[in-house]
Amino acid sequence: MSNCVCKDVAEHEQELQQIISRYQGQPSALIEVLHQAQELIGYLPRQVQEKIADGLGITVNEVYSVISFYSHFSVKPKGExxxxxxxxxxxxxxxxxxxxxxxxxxxxxxxxxxxxxxxxxxxxxxxxxxxxxxxxxxxxxxxxxxxxxxxxxxxxxxxx
Ligand code: FES
The missing domain is CATH 3.40.30.10 (Glutaredoxin)
Structure with a gap:
């Protein structure tokens, strides 16, 4: 499963980085960034949460608590x-x-x-x-x- 996560993220690495850079250092943009990242990758694995936390200047726990609050966000890939x-x-x-x-x-x-x-x-x-x-x-x-x-x-x- 972790290989799969890495592959999904690696495939979209550059675009993900572009999204994060647009909101660099802006914690208030978290929901918008999560939304765009999920649109891009399909879900929000730990690796992505860490990149977003780094970029926005917040902790991974803060990112995770927002993800778990909204049922729209998913940390697992969608099924077939x-x-x-x-x-x-x-x-x-x-x-x-x-x-x-x-x-x-x-x-x-x-x-x-x-x-x-x-x-x-x-x-x-x-x-x-x-x-x-x-x-x-x-x-x-x-x-x-x-x-x-x-x-x-x-x-x-x-x-x-
Ligand atoms: S409330 Fe279910 S389709 Fe409208």
């Missing part, structure tokens, strides 16, 4: 299948929490994590714009609506 469960209001009241719970059980991971085999990552998102079909989830670019926990588990099995 990226599962996003909507927890917007409409989906929430129609049963999204039970769907998410079932998926966490099915995949053996918590939201924000990726399975050890790199096959699935599980994320929570806010409103996918299909509230009438809630609860909704997407698997890569495919949307699945009117979910019940069992149906969501079946969808995942079809990708496994």
């Amino acid at each position: 299948y990226n599962v996003c469960v909507c927890k917007g209001t409409a989906c929430y009241v129609k049963g999204a929490p039970a769907v998410l719970e079932r998926l966490e059980k099915e995949l053996g991971i918590k939201a924000g994590d990726t399975t050890d085999d790199g096959k699935f990552s599980l994320n929570v998102v806010r409103c996918l714009g299909a509230c009438g079909l809630g609860p909704v989830m997407t698997v890569n670019n495919s949307a699945h609506g009117l979910l019940k926990p069992d149906k969501a588990a079946e969808v995942i099995k079809s990708y496994a």
